[in-house]
Amino acid sequence: MSADETKDLVETVEVPPAAATSGGNGAPAGPDVFRQLLHQAVRVADMANAQAMRMALDFAKVYEREQGVRREFETQLSQMTLMEKQAGRYAEDLAEMLRTERERRHELERALEHERIANEELRRTGLQGISHLLLAATLKDRTTGEHLLRVRRYVEAITQRLGLPSGLVEEFGYSSVMHDVGKIHTPDHILQSEHHLSDEEFDVIKQHCIDGETMLGEARFFETARGIAREHHERWDGKGYPDGKKGEEISLAARIGSVADVFDALTSKRPYKEAWSAEAGIEAIEKGAGEKFDPDVVAAFVALSSEGVVERIRSEVAAGRPEPTESSAK
Numbered sequence: 001m002s003a004d005e006t007k008d009l010v011e012t013v014e015v016p017p018a019a020a021t022s023g024g025n026g027a028p029a030g031p032d033v034f035r036q037l038l039h040q041a042v043r044v045a046d047m048a049n050a051q052a053m054r055m056a057l058d059f060a061k062v063y064e065r066e067q068g069v070r071r072e073f074e075t076q077l078s079q080m081t082l083m084e085k086q087a088g089r090y091a092e093d094l095a096e097m098l099r100t101e102r103e104r105r106h107e108l109e110r111a112l113e114h115e116r117i118a119n120e121e122l123r124r125t126g127l128q129g130i131s132h133l134l135l136a137a138t139l140k141d142r143t144t145g146e147h148l149l150r151v152r153r154y155v156e157a158i159t160q161r162l163g164l165p166s167g168l169v170e171e172f173g174y175s176s177v178m179h180d181v182g183k184i185h186t187p188d189h190i191l192q193s194e195h196h197l198s199d200e201e202f203d204v205i206k207q208h209c210i211d212g213e214t215m216l217g218e219a220r221f222f223e224t225a226r227g228i229a230r231e232h233h234e235r236w237d238g239k240g241y242p243d244g245k246k247g248e249e250i251s252l253a254a255r256i257g258s259v260a261d262v263f264d265a266l267t268s269k270r271p272y273k274e275a276w277s278a279e280a281g282i283e284a285i286e287k288g289a290g291e292k293f294d295p296d297v298v299a300a301f302v303a304l305s306s307e308g309v310v311e312r313i314r315s316e317v318a319a320g321r322p323e324p325t326e327s328s329a330k
């Protein structure tokens with residue numbers, strides 16, 4: 001309690017007039033006055049105590065409230081610190097993830113580039129291997145490089161006309177030129193015979209399909225070429241050789257290759273025959289639809305012929321023009 005407050009209390013103590021004097025006659029105060037004064041002094045003290053108590057309680061309340069605010073503030077501060085730390089760790093993790101992801105992407109790009117180079121090299125090696133094989137086969141078979149080039153161009157044009165993707169157009173094309181590589185194993189006297197072959201001799205000829213497939217090994221690059229080598233003398237009606245496969249049992253590349261090969265053989269001059277005209281060749285191919293040949297492949301080839309594509313390929317190969325482009329095969 002402050003001094004002012006105590007003074008206020010003392011001033012509130014009333015001294016009764018009767019108590020100040022004795023009976024109003026000026027005689028000194030008696031024991032009753034003292035008792036009253038004492039009583040009032042006790043009341044003042046009680047009031048002061050009560051006031052002090054109230055102030056102490058008020059102070060305690062304020063203190064408690066302040067402590068509560070402080071604790072709350074500390075809690076919030078520690079939460080914020082924790083969140084700040086978590087955010088920091090999260091940012092570091094994110095940066096690490098981005099770094100790893102970037103490195104992974106670079107690694108993948110490097111791997112893809114290596115694979116692309118390796119594939120390109122493999123393709124070049126494969127194509128070089130093909131040209132050596134073909135040189136040997138054409139020398140022995142007395143067919144010409146032009147025959148193989150025309151077959152390839154016809155195959156590419158038919159494959160494209162059938163709506164197949166450009167990757168297959170290229171694959172069917174380069175694979176078709178190996179259709180007769182197996183003839184390297186066929187004895188010359190049978191291969192170059194100009195008279196009618198006996199059944200035994202014809203059996204030897206048939207072997208070139210099997211030999212061709214074997215010669216082309218097991219590499220994925222020659223998978224289509226192996227199919228064409230093995231199946232290019234099969235017929236749609238199942239009466240071909242060496243396996244008597246029919247219809248779609250024969251690979252599409254071989255069905256296309258068969259039309260291209262037979263058309264070019266008919267329209268080329270050989271030691272034992274003159275060249276047929278393109279019209280006669282097309283007519284023979286049309287007649288073979290559904291028997292020797294896949295009708296859809298024949299229809300595509302006939303369409304190409306009526307659009308002038310077959311004739312253009314013939315004249316371009318004769319003129320020694322370069323490799324076909326997509327537009328020229330249309």
Ligand SMILES: [Fe+2]
Nearest residue numbers: 179180232233
């Ligand atoms: Fe053949």
Ligand SMILES: [Fe+2]
Nearest residue numbers: 147179180261
């Ligand atoms: Fe051929």
